Amino acid sequence: xMVGRSIDQLFPKVDAPRGRTLLELRNLSYRxxxxxxxxxxxxxxxxxxxxxxxxxRTELALTIFGITPATSGRxxxxxxxx
Numbered sequence: 001x002m003v004g005r006s007i008d009q010l011f012p013k014v015d016a017p018r019g020r021t022l023l024e025l026r027n028l029s030y031r032x033x034x035x036x037x038x039x040x041x042x043x044x045x046x047x048x049x050x051x052x053x054x055x056x057r058t059e060l061a062l063t064i065f066g067i068t069p070a071t072s073g074r075x076x077x078x079x080x081x082x
Contacts, residue, residue, distance in 0.1 A: 017044060018042040018045060019042055020042065020043055020078065021043075022042060022078050023039075023076070023078075024039070024040045024041075024077075025038055025039050025040075025073065026038050026073055027072065027073040027074070028060075028070050028072075029070060029072045029073050030059055030063040030068055030070055033056045034059050034070075036073070037060060049061060
């Protein structure tokens with residue numbers, strides 16, 4: 001819908017097997033910038049974080065990577081996928 005035509009021929013959907021959970025966030029928050037984020041990333045998935053300027057995407061990334069400590073919530077990581 002964004003490009004005004006179907007792109008199924010260029011990028012057909014391919015079902016890929018997903019593996020074990022590598023990262024899980026539950027109600028992760030950092031001050032007022034990041035509020036109650038929950039997500040699960042499994043092996044074989046690609047995660048993208050997008051948003052407008054001021055939406056908290058940088059603060060979310062910094063919190064996920066542990067650069068800024070979360071003020072509430074929990075995160076789990078199983079380490080390297082390989």
